[in-house]
Amino acid sequence: MMTSRVRSRLLWVSLGGLMVAGAVLLIVFALPGQLNAFRTPTQLAALDIPPGKTLRLGGLIVAGSYATEDGIAHRFTLTDKDGGTQVVRYSGALPDLFREGQGIIATGILDGVGGFDAKTLLTKHDEAYVPRELRDHASGQ
Amino acid sequence: MISEWAHLALILALPLALMQAVIALLPAEPLSWTPRFRQSVVRGAALTSAVLISIAFLGLVYAFISGDFSIKTTFEHSHTAKPLLYKISGTWGNHEGSILLWVLILALFGGMLSLRGGQRHQDLQVRALGVQALITLAFLAFTIFTSNPFERLIPAPIEGRGLNPLLQDIGLALHPPLLYFGYVGFSITFALTVAALLRGEADQAWARLVRPWAMLAWTGLTAGIALGSWWAYYELGWGGFWAWDPVENLSFLPWLTGTAFIHSLMVVEKSGALRVWTLFLGVVTFVLAILGTFVVRSGLLTSVHAFAVDPSRGVFILLILALSVVVAFGLFAWRAPQFKAGGGFAPISREGALVLNNLFLSTGAGVVLLGTFFPLITEAFGQPLTVGKPYFDATFLPFMVPLILVMAVGPFLPWKRLRNHPGTDDATGKDSAAIAATRARVRGLLTLLVLALALAVIVIVLLHWQSEPRMSVAVALAMVLAGWLLGGGLLTLVQRVRASGNITRVSLASWSVSLAHAGLGIAVFGLIAGSAMVQERTVNLSPGDTVEVGHLTFRLEGVREAQVDPAAGRNYIAAFADVAVLNASGGVDKVLSPERRFYPIRQDSTTEAAIDVTWLGDVFLAFNAQAPNGGYVLSLSWRPLIPWLYFGCLLMVLGGGLGALAAWRRVGRMRQ
Numbered sequence: 001m002m003t004s005r006v007r008s009r010l011l012w013v014s015l016g017g018l019m020v021a022g023a024v025l026l027i028v029f030a031l032p033g034q035l036n037a038f039r040t041p042t043q044l045a046a047l048d049i050p051p052g053k054t055l056r057l058g059g060l061i062v063a064g065s066y067a068t069e070d071g072i073a074h075r076f077t078l079t080d081k082d083g084g085t086q087v088v089r090y091s092g093a094l095p096d097l098f099r100e101g102q103g104i105i106a107t108g109i110l111d112g113v114g115g116f117d118a119k120t121l122l123t124k125h126d127e128a129y130v131p132r133e134l135r136d137h138a139s140g141q
Numbered sequence: 142m143i144s145e146w147a148h149l150a151l152i153l154a155l156p157l158a159l160m161q162a163v164i165a166l167l168p169a170e171p172l173s174w175t176p177r178f179r180q181s182v183v184r185g186a187a188l189t190s191a192v193l194i195s196i197a198f199l200g201l202v203y204a205f206i207s208g209d210f211s212i213k214t215t216f217e218h219s220h221t222a223k224p225l226l227y228k229i230s231g232t233w234g235n236h237e238g239s240i241l242l243w244v245l246i247l248a249l250f251g252g253m254l255s256l257r258g259g260q261r262h263q264d265l266q267v268r269a270l271g272v273q274a275l276i277t278l279a280f281l282a283f284t285i286f287t288s289n290p291f292e293r294l295i296p297a298p299i300e301g302r303g304l305n306p307l308l309q310d311i312g313l314a315l316h317p318p319l320l321y322f323g324y325v326g327f328s329i330t331f332a333l334t335v336a337a338l339l340r341g342e343a344d345q346a347w348a349r350l351v352r353p354w355a356m357l358a359w360t361g362l363t364a365g366i367a368l369g370s371w372w373a374y375y376e377l378g379w380g381g382f383w384a385w386d387p388v389e390n391l392s393f394l395p396w397l398t399g400t401a402f403i404h405s406l407m408v409v410e411k412s413g414a415l416r417v418w419t420l421f422l423g424v425v426t427f428v429l430a431i432l433g434t435f436v437v438r439s440g441l442l443t444s445v446h447a448f449a450v451d452p453s454r455g456v457f458i459l460l461i462l463a464l465s466v467v468v469a470f471g472l473f474a475w476r477a478p479q480f481k482a483g484g485g486f487a488p489i490s491r492e493g494a495l496v497l498n499n500l501f502l503s504t505g506a507g508v509v510l511l512g513t514f515f516p517l518i519t520e521a522f523g524q525p526l527t528v529g530k531p532y533f534d535a536t537f538l539p540f541m542v543p544l545i546l547v548m549a550v551g552p553f554l555p556w557k558r559l560r561n562h563p564g565t566d567d568a569t570g571k572d573s574a575a576i577a578a579t580r581a582r583v584r585g586l587l588t589l590l591v592l593a594l595a596l597a598v599i600v601i602v603l604l605h606w607q608s609e610p611r612m613s614v615a616v617a618l619a620m621v622l623a624g625w626l627l628g629g630g631l632l633t634l635v636q637r638v639r640a641s642g643n644i645t646r647v648s649l650a651s652w653s654v655s656l657a658h659a660g661l662g663i664a665v666f667g668l669i670a671g672s673a674m675v676q677e678r679t680v681n682l683s684p685g686d687t688v689e690v691g692h693l694t695f696r697l698e699g700v701r702e703a704q705v706d707p708a709a710g711r712n713y714i715a716a717f718a719d720v721a722v723l724n725a726s727g728g729v730d731k732v733l734s735p736e737r738r739f740y741p742i743r744q745d746s747t748t749e750a751a752i753d754v755t756w757l758g759d760v761f762l763a764f765n766a767q768a769p770n771g772g773y774v775l776s777l778s779w780r781p782l783i784p785w786l787y788f789g790c791l792l793m794v795l796g797g798g799l800g801a802l803a804a805w806r807r808v809g810r811m812r813q
Contacts, residue, residue, distance in 0.1 A: 008485040012496055019504045023536065027508060030535035035526040056527065070681040071768025092679050093765040093776050095378040096307070096747050105443070122445055
């Protein structure tokens with residue numbers, strides 16, 4: 001027969017295994033709906049992405065493209081070094097460092113009629129920081 | 142002149158750290174060093190390097206205060222027209238200065254270890270100081286060769302560029318030093334763990350010696366994370382108190398494994414079981430702390446909290462990281478099998494609960510680690526894919542629910558080693574005692590459940606009395622869980638008071654566990670309400686307009702401006718929106734003034750929220766912009782129980798501090 005020490009060890013090891021299995025299951029179920037790809041306006045135009053799928057759109061805010069009436073609903077155009085453009089709509093408070101000509105990453109969905117509905121906007125914190133994805137795709141300036 | 146001396150001190154610390162590492166870690170026999178000689182040299186070196194690096198750091202602080210813009214760091218991040226507090230905290234509000242702060246805390250901890258540690262553990266102390274010196278060496282080299290804070294500018298500019306306005310905040314004065322205190326505090330437990338691996342010995346005395354350091358580091362890390370969360374909560378655009386941002390996750394990872402570590406150390410100290418696992422946690426926690434400090438700076442992950450990053454430095458950082466991972470885990474893999482298995486224990490016992498705690502915490506850390514680095518992992522296969530809050534909620538929270546269930550009960554379970562002669566436990570004479578014990582256990586569980594329900598009901602009723610929150614069944618159940626945890630903490634204290642007969646005779650350790658567990662319970666209440674029950678509206682108002690948000694009615698009274706006034710410590714132009722909170726009869730309860738600031742030096746603006754803290758929640762107002770149509774854009778919100786979150790964290794920090802003190806005293810007793 002097993003000694004009690006071996007038995008207790010077996011219990012804990014199998015519990016640990018169970019935990020890992022549970023984590024794997026949760027991840028497998030949670031992941032597919034949650035993957036957000038990074039796209040530039042040019043890539044967005046080339047790909048046929050269904051509306052409603054969350055993605056991260058990065059680019060530079062085109063100078064002169066920003067418009068708002070009430071300060072709550074915002075509209076602007078993003079571009080990248082390959083010249084593609086995408087109109088973005090955002091509702092809510094703008095980040096403090098939101099400026100024309102600056103790189104941002106907008107997380108949101110395509111609205112199906114040519115626009116992009118952003119839920120969150122990521123601007124840089126200070127002048128020296130550029131999000132990694134933007135360094136590769138939008139660093140034209 | 143002062144900065145020259147500071148620079149010199151920093152450079153001198155480098156060979157000193159090398160010498161300390163060599164003397165401490167080389168085999169003594171062929172060199173015929175006496176242990177005493179070796180110990181005094183190593184301790185002296187550790188103390189000297191603490192002094193040298195303190196001189197370097199204070200020199201940099203002095204350069205910031207006096208406005209010595211011949212130093213590049215000062216020029217880029219300071220300005221004469223800046224309040225003194227921000228001149229001082231601006232020292233670490235940039236890459237170079239914050240790395241120097243990291244190294245300073247490392248050296249101070251090394252100095253502390255050289256003063257404590259005692260006669261009986263001479264060899265352990267010397268080797269740990271050797272490991273500590275290696276870490277210091279690596280990061281000093283990183284500082285001096287890639288991030289030298291004392292780099293000169295010729296000719297010296299007359300004025301600096303000023304500090305990033307977002308950083309001109311009390312948060313910068315408090316959050317980084319405490320966070321680093323936590324991160325770097327785990328360097329001592331890492332050093333003691335590696336020393337134990339080198340010596341092939343990790344007994345109960347070792348665990349007892351490590352515990353105060355682990356508790357101290359945990360306390361600092363908890364305070365640092367809580368303050369960071371608080372800063373992100375009131376600073377707009379940072380995603381609120383917790384957004385599962387990579388930078389937040391990276392600080393959370395060592396906290397999770399560190400929490401597992403302080404609990405598994407208890408098992409080692411008590412029964413000698415879990416030794417290998419505890420050594421593993423000791424290594425992993427500091428590796429995660431390095432990861433936390435430096436991945437943020439390497440720019441590998443995109444974060445809302447990322448500041449000036451330099452990819453060229455990233456290579457150096459990854460090198461240090463890879464080296465420490467390979468060496469530490471290599472040593473672990475080589476040495477760990479030589480450790481004998483410790484004693485076993487019964488499944489339902491304090492040890493059992495602590496093992497469960499470790500399993501849940503480390504699995505939780507695993508899923509957070511995977512989610513945080515998912516963009517890098519997927520990028521290796523092509524397109525980088527990120528995961529957001531829904532992933533973390535779905536994979537992390539399921540492990541926290543059972544953790545909390547066990548956490549409230551654990552402190553009541555007795556320590557129980559397995560008997561080596563099976564059968565004695567089942568002897569018929571013990572049947573009635575076993576039945577009585579089971580009965581007491583069931584009664585205890587029922588008491589706890591009733592208490593949990595009562596606490597949850599009280600909180601829910603209070604929230605409903607205040608307003609009409611939308612509350613789902615899931616939120617109500619989560620409240621019961623929080624009540625379970627808070628109730629567990631309270632009952633633990635009650636039980637210890639009963640056992641010792643008098644509240645003044647309750648041990649520090651018991652206060653520590655009660656406060657920390659109850660504190661987390663209170664914080665969980667805050668987390669639940671603060672994420673599921675917030676009521677918020679972003680509106681465009683003209684003076685005189687009223688708007689309702691939840692149970693609150695607001696009226697914009699007007700907008701006023703204030704000019705730059707260096708004498709009053711104001712290096713910006715401010716615009717205030719005066720918003721009245723109206724009571725039921727339409728009278729003004731109070732006026733809150735959220736603010737927009739414009740910093741002429743850097744041409745930046747910031748949004749400063751106005752927060753009215755009440756014991757049931759925060760009224761949180763932000764002044765976002767003036768709209769082209771003439772109105773003012775304001776975000777108005779009611780955030781229930783947010784103060785509970787931070788009060789709970791405060792209790793946890795208090796509990797951690799008392800735990801460190803208690804552990805410290807036990808080491809003292811051991812020495813006598």
